[in-house]
Amino acid sequence: MITRRDFIRDGVAAFTVSFAAPAFLSDLALAQGVRGRNLVVVYLSGGNDALSTVIPYQDPFYYSRRPAIAIPAGQVLQIGSDRTGKTLGLHPRMTGLRDIFNEGRLAVIQRTGYTNSSRSHFQGLDIYGTADPNAPTGVGWLGRYLDTLPSPVDALAGWNATRETPRALISRLVSVPAIPDARTYSLSSPNSGAEALNERTAATRIASHVSVNRPHLSFVNGSIKGALDTLDRVGTVNTYAPSVAYPNNGFALALRTVAGSMVRGIGTKVYWVQTGGFDTHAGQGNAGGGSYANLMGTFSDGLSAFYTDLRNQGLLNDTLVLQFSEFGRRISENGSQGTDHGAAGVMMAMGGGVRGGIYGTAASLDPNAANPTLENAGNDVRYETDFRAVYSRILDGWLGANSVSLLGGDFRQGAPAII
Amino acid sequence: MPRENWPVEHVLRRGGFGPSAADLARFATVSPAAVVDHLVNYERQADDVDAKIGNADYVGVVQSGGAFSPNTNIDHARQRWLFRMAHSERPLQEKMALFWHNHFATAYSKIAGVYGAVQATKMMALKSGELPGPQGQIELFRQFALGNFRNLLVEVAKDPAMVVWLDGRTNVRARPQENFGREIMELFTFGVGNYTEADVYAAARVFTGWNLRLATAGGRNDDPNTYYEFFYNAAQHDPTEKTFTFPVSSSGSRTIPARAAADGMQDGIDLITALATHPETARRLARKLWNFFVSELEAPDPAFVEAVATEYLRGNTEMKPLVRFILQSRWFTHPDRWFGRYSWPAEFVIRSIREVGWTGFSIDSVRTPLTNMGQTLFEPPDVNGWELGLGWFSTGAMLARMNFAASLASNQRFNVARAVGGVRSSPDTLLDWFLLEKLTPAAFEFAPYRELQSYARAGIAQWTGSDAQVNAKVAGLVRLIVGAAEYQFI
Structure with missing residues (x-):
C-alpha cells in the first residue's frame, strides 16, 4: 500500500529552476519598453448616456424628448460643431475635459457602436471586450494584443485596476494582475521579522519548482511566482507622490496609481480603469445636479488631474486614454427622469499624441421612423462608426500591432484619425 | 493516526468540501462505495x-x-x-x-x-x-x-x-x-x-x-x-x-x-x-459533470460521456443515480484522477478551514478574500458562470489565496500548536505531521519538500520541541502548505 509518506517522497522526475527574478524582470520590462507607449482604457460602467456627455444643444428634439433632464443651451460647454454643422457642447461638469479639448488633446468620437446591439450590459461589455459582436465569449482584444508580445511577457505588461478581469484583458498566455489598489497588493504573513522572511523565501523556492509530470502544478506556481515577482515593483508605486492633488474617489485614486506606475517605469503596456453608476434609469438630473452631474464630475475631474500629472511628469506623449461604455441610452427620457438602455454611444481619446476634435456626426433626434441616424423606430441612436474601427486605429497607430489579425478583419476603412 | 484511506479522502474532496478530522476517524475503515452511498443518500x-x-x-x-x-x-x-x-x-x-x-x-x-x-x-x-x-x-x-x-x-x-x-x-x-x-x-x-x-x-x-x-x-x-x-x-x-x-x-x-x-x-x-x-443536453451535462467531479486535467473521455448520457436519459433526467454512477465509476476512482481538479475559491477556503481549524474563526472573514480570489457567492460575473480551472489562478487571485492561508494560519496558530501534541521530536517530524495527518495537499515532490524542511529548520540553533518553538513554526507551515500550488487541487 502506498502511504502518504511514500507518496510525498516518491521522487518523480522534477527539477527546480532558480533565477534572480527581480533583475531579470526589470531587464525584461526594459526590453519590452519601459517608458514606452501605453494605453489606458477607461470604462464607464452601466451604459453611459452619450447624449448627456456630448450634447446636441441646438436640436429641438433634444429638449422635446427630454423635458426633465435636458441641459439648457446656455449651460453646456461649447466645443464647436461637427462636419455637418451640428453644434455640440459638453456637460457643464466637464470643465476639465473641455480645457483638454481646447488644447487639442481630446478626441470625441460620436455615434460609436455596432449592428444589433443587445442592449444587455453583460453582452454589451463582452462584445466590446472580444471585439466580435457574434462571439461575446473567449479572449479579449487587449488579451490578444498581449499574446503577441515577445515571450516571456512581463507579469505587469497588463494592469487591471478593477477586481475582476474584464473580458478585454483575458488572454491565452498572459495572466493580467488585478491591482485595484497598490496598497493592498501585498503579501501577508502570520509571522514577522526573520520568520516571515524565511517563509517568503521558502514560498518563492517552492513555487520555482517545475514539475515535469504535473504541468498544472507548474501553471499555479507560475501565478504564485508572478505575484511574488510583481509585489515589490507594485510596492514602489505606493510611495509615489503625484504632482497634483487627485480627487478622493476610487476612479481618481486608480488613475493616480496608474500614473505612479508610469513614473516608476514599471513598463505596463495596457491599463484598465473603470468607474460605475452609469445605468441611470432614474433620477438622472440636469445641469443643476442629480446623479449624472456627479458622474461627469468624477469622470472629468479624475481624468483632468491625471492629464496634468502626466504632463508635469513628461509622460503625456507616452500615454493614450481610450474611454468607452457598453451602450448609449434611449433618446427619450422615461417616467422616472432617467433613460433606458439604448444603442450607439460616444468614445473619447485623450493624450499627448491625440489629434483632438470632434469625429463623426451627431444624430438628428427627430423621432421620425425614416430618420436614418436613428434605429428601433426612432427610439435609439444608430451607430455610425464601428467601435472596432477605433480599436484598429489604436492597435495599428499606437501599439504598433496588426489590427487585421487581432480583430479578425479589416476595420481600418473609416477609422477616425484620432492619432 | 496517519491518513491512509486515500480513496475515501478523494470521494470526500470531490463529493463534499474535504474531510474534517472527525470524518477521517468516522470513515477510516469504510469502503469508498459506502461513503458514496452516504453522500448521495443525504x-x-x-x-x-x-x-x-x-x-x-x-x-x-x-x-x-x-x-x-x-x-x-x-x-x-x-x-x-x-x-x-x-x-x-x-x-x-x-x-x-x-x-x-x-x-x-x-x-x-x-x-x-x-x-x-x-x-x-x-x-x-x-x-x-x-x-x-x-x-x-x-x-x-x-x-x-x-x-x-x-x-x-x-x-x-x-x-x-x-x-x-x-x-x-x-x-x-x-x-x-x-x-x-x-x-x-x-x-x-x-x-x-x-x-x-x-x-x-x-x-x-x-x-x-x-x-x-x-x-x-x-x-x-x-x-x-x-x-x-x-x-x-x-x-x-x-x-x-x-x-x-x-x-x-x-x-x-x-x-x-x-x-x-x-x-x-x-x-x-x-x-x-x-x-x-x-x-x-445529456452529453453537455455529462461533460460538465466530468469537469466537476472527475478531472479538469483531461478532456472528457468519450466513453464516459456516452455512458453518462445514456444513464441520464434512461433515468428520466434524475441526477441522483447519475452522480452515484459517476462517483462509483472507474473514471472517478482511478488514482490518476486524485487532485485533478482546480479548486474553486469557495472549495479552497472551506476545505482549509475544515483541515486547519475554526475555533474562534469567523466565516465572515472569508467574504473579502473570496472576492479577491474571484468568487463572490450570489455574484457570478455573468450568466455563463465563473471561468473555471485555470481561470481561477490570476496572480491577484493567487495572492489572495496565499493571504487567506496566512490569515487563517495566524488565527489558528495556538489551536494548531495544541493539536500537534507530542509529535514534536524534530522539525522534520513536525512537518510530516502536517503533510501526513493535519492537511491533505497533493504530493510535494522532493525538491519543494526539501524547501519545507529548510523552513521548518530555519533560525533554530537547537531544537528542543518547546511550545515556543512549535508556536513559531506551525503558522508558517500552515501558510506555506495551504498557500502552495499542491494545495490548490482537489
Missing part, C-alpha cells in the same frame, strides 16, 4: 446545519447592523451558505447547490438594482418559512441538488430571481424578450450549435407571459414581509404556434401548436421537456 442525514449557526463549537458568523438576517441581507446569506458548506452533514447537497449556482448563474446585484436589497436577498436566499414568500433560488438548488433535472429546469424558469435576471418580466407578446429563450438553450441545456436564431425567437415567444408579481399589494420593497411570486400572465402570452428546428414533442413534431392563452404555460413545459431530454 436525506438520511439530519438537515440541521442552520441550527448550529452561533454555536461556539462551529465556525462563527458576524452580525453587522443588528440581528443575523440571512433572508434579507446578502452578506449574511453568504455567511449562511458558507457555514453550511463548512458544517453540513450533507456536503454533497451543498456541493451540488454550488454546481447549479454556477450552471444557472444568477447575480444578486442586478436584482437588487431593480427591487432593492431586501427583495433581492429574498429572491436569492430566502429559506422557506422564515419569511413570507417563495423560497430563494439557492434553496431551490438545495431542494433539487440531486433531483430531477427536467423538473429543476421548470422551477428555474419560474424562479423569481431568474425571471428578473434574464428579463422574463419584460417578455411580452408584442415585444418578445429573447434573453431567457436564448440562455435556456445556449447555457442551461444543449449548448451552441444545436439551435438557430429562429429557435431563439420561437423560445422567447414560448415564454411570453412568464412573469412575476407583487403578492403583497401595496408592500414596500424594503419590508421583509413584502414578496414577489411567479405569475403566468396569460394576457401577455403569444398563443400562436411555434416551430423549432428540433423535436419539441415525444411524437417528433417540431411545432408547439397554437393554444388558448390560458393553457399557454404548456408551451414552456413542452419546450423544457424537449430540451431536458435532448441527447445533446
Whole structure:
C-alpha cells in the first residue's frame, strides 16, 4: 500500500529552476519598453448616456424628448460643431475635459457602436471586450494584443485596476494582475521579522519548482511566482507622490496609481480603469445636479488631474486614454427622469499624441421612423462608426500591432484619425 | 493516526468540501462505495446545519447592523451558505447547490438594482418559512441538488430571481424578450450549435407571459414581509404556434401548436421537456459533470460521456443515480484522477478551514478574500458562470489565496500548536505531521519538500520541541502548505 509518506517522497522526475527574478524582470520590462507607449482604457460602467456627455444643444428634439433632464443651451460647454454643422457642447461638469479639448488633446468620437446591439450590459461589455459582436465569449482584444508580445511577457505588461478581469484583458498566455489598489497588493504573513522572511523565501523556492509530470502544478506556481515577482515593483508605486492633488474617489485614486506606475517605469503596456453608476434609469438630473452631474464630475475631474500629472511628469506623449461604455441610452427620457438602455454611444481619446476634435456626426433626434441616424423606430441612436474601427486605429497607430489579425478583419476603412 | 484511506479522502474532496478530522476517524475503515452511498443518500442525514449557526463549537458568523438576517441581507446569506458548506452533514447537497449556482448563474446585484436589497436577498436566499414568500433560488438548488433535472429546469424558469435576471418580466407578446429563450438553450441545456436564431425567437415567444408579481399589494420593497411570486400572465402570452428546428414533442413534431392563452404555460413545459431530454443536453451535462467531479486535467473521455448520457436519459433526467454512477465509476476512482481538479475559491477556503481549524474563526472573514480570489457567492460575473480551472489562478487571485492561508494560519496558530501534541521530536517530524495527518495537499515532490524542511529548520540553533518553538513554526507551515500550488487541487 502506498502511504502518504511514500507518496510525498516518491521522487518523480522534477527539477527546480532558480533565477534572480527581480533583475531579470526589470531587464525584461526594459526590453519590452519601459517608458514606452501605453494605453489606458477607461470604462464607464452601466451604459453611459452619450447624449448627456456630448450634447446636441441646438436640436429641438433634444429638449422635446427630454423635458426633465435636458441641459439648457446656455449651460453646456461649447466645443464647436461637427462636419455637418451640428453644434455640440459638453456637460457643464466637464470643465476639465473641455480645457483638454481646447488644447487639442481630446478626441470625441460620436455615434460609436455596432449592428444589433443587445442592449444587455453583460453582452454589451463582452462584445466590446472580444471585439466580435457574434462571439461575446473567449479572449479579449487587449488579451490578444498581449499574446503577441515577445515571450516571456512581463507579469505587469497588463494592469487591471478593477477586481475582476474584464473580458478585454483575458488572454491565452498572459495572466493580467488585478491591482485595484497598490496598497493592498501585498503579501501577508502570520509571522514577522526573520520568520516571515524565511517563509517568503521558502514560498518563492517552492513555487520555482517545475514539475515535469504535473504541468498544472507548474501553471499555479507560475501565478504564485508572478505575484511574488510583481509585489515589490507594485510596492514602489505606493510611495509615489503625484504632482497634483487627485480627487478622493476610487476612479481618481486608480488613475493616480496608474500614473505612479508610469513614473516608476514599471513598463505596463495596457491599463484598465473603470468607474460605475452609469445605468441611470432614474433620477438622472440636469445641469443643476442629480446623479449624472456627479458622474461627469468624477469622470472629468479624475481624468483632468491625471492629464496634468502626466504632463508635469513628461509622460503625456507616452500615454493614450481610450474611454468607452457598453451602450448609449434611449433618446427619450422615461417616467422616472432617467433613460433606458439604448444603442450607439460616444468614445473619447485623450493624450499627448491625440489629434483632438470632434469625429463623426451627431444624430438628428427627430423621432421620425425614416430618420436614418436613428434605429428601433426612432427610439435609439444608430451607430455610425464601428467601435472596432477605433480599436484598429489604436492597435495599428499606437501599439504598433496588426489590427487585421487581432480583430479578425479589416476595420481600418473609416477609422477616425484620432492619432 | 496517519491518513491512509486515500480513496475515501478523494470521494470526500470531490463529493463534499474535504474531510474534517472527525470524518477521517468516522470513515477510516469504510469502503469508498459506502461513503458514496452516504453522500448521495443525504436525506438520511439530519438537515440541521442552520441550527448550529452561533454555536461556539462551529465556525462563527458576524452580525453587522443588528440581528443575523440571512433572508434579507446578502452578506449574511453568504455567511449562511458558507457555514453550511463548512458544517453540513450533507456536503454533497451543498456541493451540488454550488454546481447549479454556477450552471444557472444568477447575480444578486442586478436584482437588487431593480427591487432593492431586501427583495433581492429574498429572491436569492430566502429559506422557506422564515419569511413570507417563495423560497430563494439557492434553496431551490438545495431542494433539487440531486433531483430531477427536467423538473429543476421548470422551477428555474419560474424562479423569481431568474425571471428578473434574464428579463422574463419584460417578455411580452408584442415585444418578445429573447434573453431567457436564448440562455435556456445556449447555457442551461444543449449548448451552441444545436439551435438557430429562429429557435431563439420561437423560445422567447414560448415564454411570453412568464412573469412575476407583487403578492403583497401595496408592500414596500424594503419590508421583509413584502414578496414577489411567479405569475403566468396569460394576457401577455403569444398563443400562436411555434416551430423549432428540433423535436419539441415525444411524437417528433417540431411545432408547439397554437393554444388558448390560458393553457399557454404548456408551451414552456413542452419546450423544457424537449430540451431536458435532448441527447445533446445529456452529453453537455455529462461533460460538465466530468469537469466537476472527475478531472479538469483531461478532456472528457468519450466513453464516459456516452455512458453518462445514456444513464441520464434512461433515468428520466434524475441526477441522483447519475452522480452515484459517476462517483462509483472507474473514471472517478482511478488514482490518476486524485487532485485533478482546480479548486474553486469557495472549495479552497472551506476545505482549509475544515483541515486547519475554526475555533474562534469567523466565516465572515472569508467574504473579502473570496472576492479577491474571484468568487463572490450570489455574484457570478455573468450568466455563463465563473471561468473555471485555470481561470481561477490570476496572480491577484493567487495572492489572495496565499493571504487567506496566512490569515487563517495566524488565527489558528495556538489551536494548531495544541493539536500537534507530542509529535514534536524534530522539525522534520513536525512537518510530516502536517503533510501526513493535519492537511491533505497533493504530493510535494522532493525538491519543494526539501524547501519545507529548510523552513521548518530555519533560525533554530537547537531544537528542543518547546511550545515556543512549535508556536513559531506551525503558522508558517500552515501558510506555506495551504498557500502552495499542491494545495490548490482537489
